[in-house]
Amino acid sequence: MSVTLEDVRYMANLARLQLSDDEARSLVRDMNDILGYMELLGQVDTSHVPPLEHVTDAKAGFRTDRALPPLDHEAALKNAPDADSDYFRVPRVID
Numbered sequence: 001m002s003v004t005l006e007d008v009r010y011m012a013n014l015a016r017l018q019l020s021d022d023e024a025r026s027l028v029r030d031m032n033d034i035l036g037y038m039e040l041l042g043q044v045d046t047s048h049v050p051p052l053e054h055v056t057d058a059k060a061g062f063r064t065d066r067a068l069p070p071l072d073h074e075a076a077l078k079n080a081p082d083a084d085s086d087y088f089r090v091p092r093v094i095d
Contacts (some may be wrong), residue, residue, distance in 0.1 A: 003031040 010029045012019045019027070073086075082089040 003028055003035065007031075036089055
């Protein structure tokens with residue numbers, strides 16, 4: 001599989017990008033290099049490699065999942081940039 005200049009122009013149109021001719025040709029080269037590398041990776045024998053959940057030993061980074069009591073109302077509003085007695089105040093976004 002290879003990417004053509006027409007493919008790049010089609011994708012750029014979908015993404016609403018305006019590319020110069022040089023940029024489009026550069027993307028064709030880059031995408032074809034990426035696809036070539038993916039084909040090379042596809043040839044690697046991974047049948048003896050166990051599947052991974054994480055690439056690193058993430059177990060050391062997770063805390064135990066335990067229920068904690070919820071914040072009381074006053075503590076939840078304490079760090080709000082703007083709040084009244086009961087609610088967070090945010091700027092109006094819809095007129």
